[in-house]
Amino acid sequence: MFHFGMPTLLELDGIEENVKMCQALGLEFLEINMNVPEFQVDALDISQLRQLAADYGIYYTFHMADNLDIGNFQKEVRDVNVALVKKTLTLAEAVASPSVNMHMQKGVLFTLPHGKVYIYDKYLDRYLGYVKDFGDMVSKLLVDKKVRLAVENTGDFDLAFIKDSTQLLINHQHIHLTYDIGHDFSNFGSDKAFMMKNLAKIKHMHIHDAEGTKDHLILGQGQMQLEKYLGFAKNFDIRCVIETKTIDALRNSVEVLPQYFERFE
Numbered sequence: 001m002f003h004f005g006m007p008t009l010l011e012l013d014g015i016e017e018n019v020k021m022c023q024a025l026g027l028e029f030l031e032i033n034m035n036v037p038e039f040q041v042d043a044l045d046i047s048q049l050r051q052l053a054a055d056y057g058i059y060y061t062f063h064m065a066d067n068l069d070i071g072n073f074q075k076e077v078r079d080v081n082v083a084l085v086k087k088t089l090t091l092a093e094a095v096a097s098p099s100v101n102m103h104m105q106k107g108v109l110f111t112l113p114h115g116k117v118y119i120y121d122k123y124l125d126r127y128l129g130y131v132k133d134f135g136d137m138v139s140k141l142l143v144d145k146k147v148r149l150a151v152e153n154t155g156d157f158d159l160a161f162i163k164d165s166t167q168l169l170i171n172h173q174h175i176h177l178t179y180d181i182g183h184d185f186s187n188f189g190s191d192k193a194f195m196m197k198n199l200a201k202i203k204h205m206h207i208h209d210a211e212g213t214k215d216h217l218i219l220g221q222g223q224m225q226l227e228k229y230l231g232f233a234k235n236f237d238i239r240c241v242i243e244t245k246t247i248d249a250l251r252n253s254v255e256v257l258p259q260y261f262e263r264f265e
Contacts, residue, residue, distance in 0.1 A: 002240075007033055009246065023057060032061070035066055041091055059095075060095055060097045062091075064084070068103065103151075134169070139172040139175070148174055152177075152180055155191060178206060182224070186214065187213075205233055207226070207229060207230070208244055218244060218252045226260060
């Protein structure tokens, strides 16, 4: 669905203030950032979310905490993270959300005399086994549900073990990709090859401008050829979060969106 949404903003207090701004800006959905204490899965009220969505004519997507790690070698840590994903997907389904976003983790990095070694790469079979179990669990959980899990690129899809683990996940029907175009640009296109290989799995995008290694800029204030990405999103009917971090940056980005629509004609 080619819709535009906004992230929850730290400048706004609580879910209702974010929902009000979403409607005021003419956006279709709000992406709830679960890094924030008040937006943790146990802190959110399903009845309130449903009522606000109905009152203001918007819907939600979810962004799980950036440090979520479903392949952690410590069983207790891994189990908690996997359980958190299950609980979040259940919440998302209950409020008619189409998507829950997550990152893959690079894990611990050892610096040795001959070079750097990622622990997940060193013990790849064990790591991929945990990822496979996770993917199987998600697929079974969502088999009769409308919500989907989406894996976001964070500038590390050039690492073989990240690509392999992500591919394992998105091979499942119920797991998709989120394409963060700023992350890719700021990491010198490290994610693009993997994304282009899996175009059909991209169902969600995070859009923001970038200049050099600095991202999350206002649309039109960086070096990116945004018309190409927005044209892609429109042609493939992909949902887009305008992922700027402040009220002013978001407003300014929404204001310039029409100029990109004109280029689609």
